Amino acid sequence: MAGESEVGVLRALELFCGIGGWRYALGERGQVEAAYDISPAAQAAYLLNHGEACLAREVASLPRSQILAHGAHLWMMSPPCQPFCRMGNQQGLEDSRSRAFLRLLEILDAAPPDHLVLENVSGFRGSEAHERLDGILQRHGFHCAEFELCPTRFGIPNQRPRFFLVASQKKLLLEEPPDRVPDVVGKYLDAEEDLSLYLSEAILAKHKPGLDLVRAEDRRTACFIGGYGRRYVGSGSFLLTDKGVRRFSLGEIARLLGLPSTFRLPSAWPLETRYKLLGNSLSIPVARWVLNRIDLDRH
């Protein structure tokens, strides 16, 4: 097991890192020793924002020695959610995209870190993957807590209900999640709107009846999924203004996710890909709250 209770820098691993949402949530409380992602677009975004490259490695074939060499106290992960998605094939561990997660379970069982946090879609709860993870954590004596959390409870007008699991060799700092009234959507909008985001008459004629429409004074938006940049119905909210109906901008979605104002997406990548990177990420304030259940300061 990695360095039990030494006082010093908390070393973290970020697995399936995407744009580095968990890293933002961890902030100054720890140091990411290594992050892994196979997507070139995610690698570009990670480097742009964190100034360090993530490792372009397939997690399914990682040797245990490579993971252990990082000496991490904390594993932070958001495994691919498609196997557990309502809109996916729901094949769970049978899905080839679960191979990487299965590999991590093997390593976890053989050499558990001190702490672990995981985020996934609600469909993960009760899956075989979830059961196997719970079994390993129990066998190794972890203190565990699981939550279904949505940014709306944190005062953010965005629905993104997600399953979170936190596990630690130390007692968890448990408390009730916040229960605030969400702000108005207008607070998250760009000061100057991008007129190219407005939908054409032809698109509106085809899709308007199915769109999730919100106004600046509303207090909710629907979850922005990875396909928001190319789809209309069921992919996230669209803003109704006196000029028409428009997509939310990348910056507006980044703000709703709680990403810092310095956050950028690599402009060389198509707009659809940049929307996908955001849609795959997580709510930073929610992830931070989950991390705060661990006594990280005395790790």
Ligand SMILES: C[S@@+](CC[C@H](N)C(=O)[O-])C[C@H]1O[C@@H](n2cnc3c(N)ncnc32)[C@H](O)[C@@H]1O
């Ligand atoms: C749900 S997203 C995680 C997003 C991340 N939490 C964030 O804040 O952006 C899953 C990520 O895992 C990566 N991924 C999927 N399968 C992988 C594998 N087998 N090995 C390494 N990375 C993988 C994807 O490229 C994707 O960026």
